Amino acid sequence: MHGIPVSGGIAIGHAHLVSHARLEVAHYAVPAPQIDEEVARFDMALQTVRAELEELRTQIPLNAPQEFDAFLNLHLMILNDATLSTAPREIIAAAQCNAEWALKVQLDALLDQFDQIEDGYLRERKADVIQVVERVMKVLFGQPGYAPPANAGDEKNLIMVAHDLSPADVIQFKQHQFASFITDLGGTTSHTAIVARSLNIPSIVALHHARQLIRENELLIVDGTQGVIIVDPDPQALAEYKLRQHQWELERKKLKRLRNTRATTLDEVEVKLHANIELPDDIAGARENGAMGIGLFRTEFLFLNRDNLPGEDEQFEAYRQVVREMDGLPVTIRTYDLGADKQINGAVSTGTNPALGLRAIRLSLSEPQMFLAQLRAMLRASHYGKLGILIPMLMSLPEISQAMNYVALAKKSLEDRFIPFDRTVQIGGMIEIPAAALAINGFIDKLDFLSIGTNDLIQYTLAIDRTDDTVSHLYDPLHPAVLTLVAHVVKACNKAGKPIALCGEMAGDVELTRLLLGFGLRELSMHPARLLEVKQRVLTSKVRDIVPQVGKMLRTGDPEKLRTMLARLND
Numbered sequence: 001m002h003g004i005p006v007s008g009g010i011a012i013g014h015a016h017l018v019s020h021a022r023l024e025v026a027h028y029a030v031p032a033p034q035i036d037e038e039v040a041r042f043d044m045a046l047q048t049v050r051a052e053l054e055e056l057r058t059q060i061p062l063n064a065p066q067e068f069d070a071f072l073n074l075h076l077m078i079l080n081d082a083t084l085s086t087a088p089r090e091i092i093a094a095a096q097c098n099a100e101w102a103l104k105v106q107l108d109a110l111l112d113q114f115d116q117i118e119d120g121y122l123r124e125r126k127a128d129v130i131q132v133v134e135r136v137m138k139v140l141f142g143q144p145g146y147a148p149p150a151n152a153g154d155e156k157n158l159i160m161v162a163h164d165l166s167p168a169d170v171i172q173f174k175q176h177q178f179a180s181f182i183t184d185l186g187g188t189t190s191h192t193a194i195v196a197r198s199l200n201i202p203s204i205v206a207l208h209h210a211r212q213l214i215r216e217n218e219l220l221i222v223d224g225t226q227g228v229i230i231v232d233p234d235p236q237a238l239a240e241y242k243l244r245q246h247q248w249e250l251e252r253k254k255l256k257r258l259r260n261t262r263a264t265t266l267d268e269v270e271v272k273l274h275a276n277i278e279l280p281d282d283i284a285g286a287r288e289n290g291a292m293g294i295g296l297f298r299t300e301f302l303f304l305n306r307d308n309l310p311g312e313d314e315q316f317e318a319y320r321q322v323v324r325e326m327d328g329l330p331v332t333i334r335t336y337d338l339g340a341d342k343q344i345n346g347a348v349s350t351g352t353n354p355a356l357g358l359r360a361i362r363l364s365l366s367e368p369q370m371f372l373a374q375l376r377a378m379l380r381a382s383h384y385g386k387l388g389i390l391i392p393m394l395m396s397l398p399e400i401s402q403a404m405n406y407v408a409l410a411k412k413s414l415e416d417r418f419i420p421f422d423r424t425v426q427i428g429g430m431i432e433i434p435a436a437a438l439a440i441n442g443f444i445d446k447l448d449f450l451s452i453g454t455n456d457l458i459q460y461t462l463a464i465d466r467t468d469d470t471v472s473h474l475y476d477p478l479h480p481a482v483l484t485l486v487a488h489v490v491k492a493c494n495k496a497g498k499p500i501a502l503c504g505e506m507a508g509d510v511e512l513t514r515l516l517l518g519f520g521l522r523e524l525s526m527h528p529a530r531l532l533e534v535k536q537r538v539l540t541s542k543v544r545d546i547v548p549q550v551g552k553m554l555r556t557g558d559p560e561k562l563r564t565m566l567a568r569l570n571d
């Protein structure tokens with residue numbers, strides 16, 4: 001099977017089927033003699049949740065709004081309805097499968113029915129059904145049932161096979177050590193793919209039918225570099241890929257030797273190679289790979305997979321941890337880029353075009369309390385190291401003024417409480433909307449530094465949804481319009497003496513390193529696993545030779561020619 005390669009390397013292991021994005025559910029056969037036990041396990045889980053909901057009802061404070069009771073009542077009704085309490089028992093028996101899977105099958109059927117409902121109010125009850133099912137699932141996960149096949153227990157040999165995964169799902173994988181993961185949907189710069197890369201395991205997206213065709217526990221080879229899966233390989237293929245896996249590991253080991261080498265070109269041009277991180281714990285990987293700073297901390301991941309919002313103190317601790325662990329090296333922390341494919345508390349995206357909707361700074365400006373809490377937390381952390389604040393998705397100058405007003409308010413509230421912070425903290429903006437790239441001069445005047453987010457810049461320039469696998473083959477970082485925009489922004493910033501970085505996935509693509517150096521970029525931020533390979537390319541490049549070639553590339557509108565020229569540049 002072929003898909004889009006997301007993260008390189010080779011994994012050999014057993015398939016573990018993952019279900020719907022919201023629920024990670026294993027599917028395994030339960031032998032006939034154990035079916036009654038499995039049904040009993042399901043019944044027990046229902047009873048536990050029933051008791052939990054009843055208990056919650058007794059704990060409602062007297063002054064709580066009446067809706068609380070009605071809400072719990074509704075959840076109890078959903079739980080007791082035969083569609084959830086009886087149908088899964090029948091599925092367990094008929095399909096001889098585990099309880100979680102039966103519940104999942106029934107949930108999917110119900111959700112399909114909900115989608116057909118015309119009444120808006122009733123359609124929205126879908127979320128309640130999901131919440132109730134999730135409660136039951138949680139109980140089931142905690143209860144030992146019929147043990148799945150022995151080797152499935154060893155995470156390191158497991159290849160997660162999913163139809164779709166949200167960034168919130170994948171970030172949870174960080175707590176595991178799976179060998180690899182593959183999905184049917186997704187694009188190469190979707191946030192799901194980005195988090196996958198940070199897991200540093202081979203992964204592939206856009207496989208279309210993998211989830212349907214691959215069976216639980218089947219042996220798989222995942223070639224994350226080529227984007228190829230081999231299902232149930234013969235001994236010859238297995239031996240060949242074991243050899244390739246070994247070679248890949250040797251390459252990685254060799255690269256490790258560059259960890260402490262300065263990233264300078266053959267003609268002594270210094271390049272700052274920084275890391276992108278999603279959670280404070282990613283710092284370890286960044287340091288291991290010799291990152292000289294954090295160019296992008298995607299703080300929105302602190303907001304996912306939880307029922308409440310992280311408060312100012314919790315955020316402060318997280319930001320301070322990063323700043324401290326980077327030990328005086330620069331750390332650029334981005335204000336949350338929530339909305340679109342990263343929704344708080346698993347909410348479904350609203351609006352017809354979520355990527356064009358209330359996202360990133362737009363959401364921040366519409367939620368001042370949440371934004372201010374984050375700004376205060378960042379400012380407080382700035383006292384402990386070198387911290388810059390980065391604002392995502394800027395489109396207009398009034399947005400910058402409004403954001404700056406909030407920064408001033410956050411500073412004032414800290415001053416009033418005598419809480420220390422770095423008064424020279426730099427405020428930067430992300431250039432990821434074509435309008436901002438074209439009107440860059442106005443942005444330069446208002447910000448201390450800029451960073452180009454090519455993942456979104458490409459999405460918006462080419463009108464390609466970065467999460468949509470059906471158009472991912474059209475997603476092209478080498479489109480002349482994209483190159484022109486990036487080069488234009490870099491040139492304008494360099495002319496004005498304004499620091500400019502690039503932190504989209506292009507920064508970590510070693511085939512593009514020389515091109516970006518030729519544009520005049522001297523700071524690239526990428527996921528840690530890419531740092532050493534990019535450094536190796538920097539060390540073998542000569543800017544003086546690159547610049548004229550890149551100039552010619554910018555002048556050609558012919559994609560074929562451009563690719564030939566790129567190959568020559570990388571020779």
Ligand code: PEP
Pocket residue numbers: 194296298337432452453454455456457503504505
């Ligand atoms: C980008 O858009 O290039 C970027 C770095 O931000 P994100 O991938 O988080 O949208």
Ligand code: MG
Pocket residue numbers: 392432453455456
């Ligand atoms: Mg972006």
